[in-house]
Amino acid sequence: MLMALPAVGLTSAANAAGKPTYTIGYEGPLSGGYQQLGLNMVFAVQLAIQQANRNSKLPFKLKLATFDDQGSSTLAPAQAQAAIQNHSLVAMIGPAFSGATEAAEPYYSAAHMATVSPSATAAALAKGTMNNFMRVVAGDDVQGAADANFLVKTHGLKSLVVINNGSFYGAGLASVVAKQAKKDGASVTTYTYPTTGSCGGTASVSEYTSAATQIVASNPAGLFYGGYYCGLGLLLGALSSAGYKGTIMSDDGSWTTQLIAGTTPASAANGVYVSEAGGGNANLTGKLAAEYKALSHFTANGATYAAQAYDATNMVIQALRDVKRSPKVTVLRKQLIVQLHRMTFKGVTGVIKFQGNGDLSRSSFVDFGKVDASTNTIASVGHS
């Protein structure tokens, strides 16, 4: 699971100058059913490090080490333990998934290692003050409420089925959606369909066939799915076969064109709304987008959380420049936590300043997208 990438973008002159080398980690899904979300981010991290290494005035060299947790809370602790054992590793970008973050945080916290997540949105993760966990996205309390308002207030849907995939992330987000939708005046029925064997879980895919029958029988005006694209793709296929015609929405875990590739038939993904808690300028654009594509072969527009990963990495690099870097890694890690909480950083997604609990200080808005299976794209349809 541990995949240490070589130093990126180092010049021989920089090496010869004898600058110290620091490693920045990335933890997220780099294999398994959710790897697309992790790959979106890791290339953005790599891009930020490459760019920093090109700067001859940078007083240190940077390396990237990646830790593949497959988005799993079971695998995450081992990855965290491996990361903190790396004595050149000063801060972690990630973990990417909320459940994995919840499972790994005790280890990072004990090692006083800053974890700046581009994408872990579960509301319950932000707790305490001046802790090591920070994120450059809004929490699910913001995203879930915005999604509910989008369905009930913007689209006028009065009956909703709210589904979650049984994960820490999906269940937390779906419960916020259900609560807000009820507050908005909709009738809400909730179901849990656990992650299936086709998506890295152990539940049977056939659960969706029966579930779709049940959903169609109650014929809700709208359906919200709290979870990831792999499970949603399978559910969409079953709903399509069962003849469901209502409005379908999901979250940032489904904002990827892999949703279309994994839906059988692909047309069943057409018209599905998705949301992203990134807030504002959530994509890498212009020259950055071109560099990102050259590195990853992904189009930046649609590479969910790439921009946030880019910002998180640059923020860590800036913090590393700002502090009086202790030669002791345990002290340096603590210095970075303090500095990251102190600083205000202007990134491509906006101005980033953390509250004591690690949440963004600014109020974030949630972007909404609509899937177009015929063009294999997700088009922006506004924000909260």
Add this chain to the structure above:
Amino acid sequence: MGAFAHFLAGHFDTLRLEFWSLLVGGVANGFIYGMVAVGYTLVYGVLRLINFAHSEIFMTGGFASYFVLRAVMGTSVPSGWATFGVILVGIVVGGTAGALAATLLERVAYRTLRRRNAPKLAYLISAIGASYFLFNLAGKEFGRYNESMPQPYINHPVFTIFGAPVQLYYLVIVAAGAVMWLVLDRFVAATKLGRGIRAVAQDAETASLMGVNIDRTIAITFALGGALGGVGGFLFGLGSGVVYTMGFVPALKAFTAAVLGGIGNLRGAMIGGLILGVVESLSIAFVQAAYFDVVAFAILVLVLLVRPTGILGERLGRSA
């Protein structure tokens, strides 16, 4: 007590309203379980072991048909006879790939052990090793995404049963599953090769003395089970797409179905599959989908408590 009665009444009401729809979906799933279960049952019949790599035979069939259909169809959706032809191609490719993979597996993972009179535990470890090797290889080579199978039709309700729509996809599963199972049943019951399989299942040593080629018979048995498993992978992939881990849960369910029906019994495997598919589908009227698999395995335990040899019992070596 009143609240509980009200709770039950509500769920029975759901079952009454949705019974036929849930039944249709359950039967379709049951046919897939049954087809895969046949592979377990055949191998158990001749070798008295559970082929835990059968899940990867299923996956191999799914991927082979996926690649061929993608090459044949591109992005077009055929209609009429072309649809029938493409489905047939998927079945033939899935079945052939499953049969080849199973034969290769028998050669590499089992035959050597058999010749060395290895203990049963060695077969088990060999099967698990082969399973891990195959699905990780598939993940590495084919990617770890769930890929959508090209659709040879636009799925739609063909007719209704008591108001429940019967989708074209379900008809394809049931038709393919029923035909393949009937052919296999007759093959094992009425052909010379089938008699060989039954003879080996009953007493391999005596069968050998009577002139039955044991190696060949076992290889054929693997191939037959693999063919049905491969077709199962194709049919499953038509509805759920293909991914390197796709075999794990369906194969576990199929193994359950084989035990439920009576391991070693061809008809039992199909009946076990159908019962499992239908019961788990109907259970959703009573419990959240989170308990879907709990229900399936609770049924298995209950049946085995009453009939330890499964519903039809073990009928090793008989004409099923």
